[in-house]
Amino acid sequence: MSGTATALSDSGPAIQFEDVRLGFSEGDVFRGVSFQVQPRETMILLGETGTGKTLTLKLAAGLLSPSAGVIHVLGKEISSMREAELLDFRRKIGFVFQEGALFDSMTVGDNVAYRLREERVPEEEIEPQVREVLRFIELEDTIELLPSELSGGMRRRVSIARALISQPQVVLYDSPTAGLDPVTSQTIITLILRLRDVYGVTALLATQRLQDGFALANFHYDPQTKRVIRNARNGNAAAAAKAGQTRFLVYRDGGVYFEGGPEELENSKDPYLQRFLV
């Protein structure tokens, strides 16, 4: 975890959906979804339960393929890739699952080290890297524990650590705060904030909690003082630029209902968006 995420292979958008459609036998979930996420940007995906946030992330990771439409990630068209190529490609992507999806028969340390072992990193290099990442999420002393011995919030943090270990350029967070108490949610959001501001990762974050999105939009992490600071309104452009933009995407009825920055969303008079703001 040293150094920032490597430069993107392409100067274009990091993630791009073009008129993506997806249907199951029960009916269509997406009827044409298009959006772009620029490099170093954090896109907050909002939507009621069942609007397809998880599916969007799975599409972006190539775990599902769309019925129609094109998906580009890091300059590659993944919607037409074969599974064998996708497996290789996914090493550049971190995926944090909604329920964590930790390997429950492995210790925390082995879970976090999983990717490194897969890539046949020498064993003596794995240990320090795992410790460093676990220190980053402040769970270094759980290295020998099994996931079932952790609390829900700790498990969520470990699954973030597992996604980070190979320094992915793009991280997909699926409802990282769902079902957690406000304090733990805050810890997780702070972690995501630090990750963004220290390593400059591009993120697509699905959530049902608008306050998560505003926290990411309005705060940044200062590596010098090691504190989370509120962005100055107007000005402090340097910090804002360094932090990368935060934008919002709201789903409704199988399509994108709203796309824009935090101010636009906050000031919106739309009754549907208002419901998210209460």
Added chain:
Amino acid sequence: MAAQLGFRCCGCAESFFAEGQPEQGLVADTPFQVAGSAGKEEKRITAAELLVDSAKNAVLAVQSYAELCGRTLVNMVVGPHYLQDTLEQMDFIGAGSMPIILLAGFFIGAVMVLQTGSQFIRFGQTSLTGDVVAIALVRELGPAFTGLLVTGRCATGIASELGSMLVTEQVDAMRAMGTDPNRKLVVPRVLASLLMLPLLTAIMDFIGLLGGCVASVFSLRLSAIEFWRRAIEALDFADLMQGFTKPVIFGFILATIGCYKGLTVRGGTQGVGRATTQAAVLGSVLIIVADAFLTKLALFLADKVF
């Protein structure tokens, strides 16, 4: 390509079930609780549609099972392999099954002697017992019983393990980290099962003969040496060929059925339970059916070749 699509879709169906249910309770007091999928209507189904549907599903199931087997065979030959996982599975399937194989084998041999012995006594030919037990065990009962016992123990274990991994999204997590679940989960189990079943069968055969020997010494008053001499003389190369190719195939069947049932679980925890049962039933039935065909084939080959 079709293969991947099929696999992917069933993968996501499972994860949907796994995550959909607990989530609802947690977000009950947010404005988002209005379910997005409220408007689904109940469909009326006729009997004909039901039949067509189940026929279609059966064909699809056979197809995706065949795909799983094909992919596994390819991955078994072309590396990379997960050696550690294979060793662990060999320990689970091989060493773990030893107690039941030993226990069952001994009593199967003994029962055979008791049953056949009473017939041979009528003709005064009790010395033939050794021949009968040896041929029946090595050709047929050893492989079949080993296959069935290991199916009961391991196909179910594999199905429930992989099924639970699937519903908790661990299989998707693997794919998301660039691991091919077929290589990581299926190949080690199939390989271990393929390799361990002939060994277990050999042990079963030997212990069965031992059980037979003990029974014939005590109930038929045969001499142990006589029993073993006749038993060994009765066997020829074709019997051994037959007796040791069968378990390889049974091993393949039971492991692939376990994996297939595990990786196609539908419907959360309950689905895992169902898959486990189905793996036991389907695995056993397929092994018995395969046994009939293999026996016919082996007898045919024994005629022609040996």
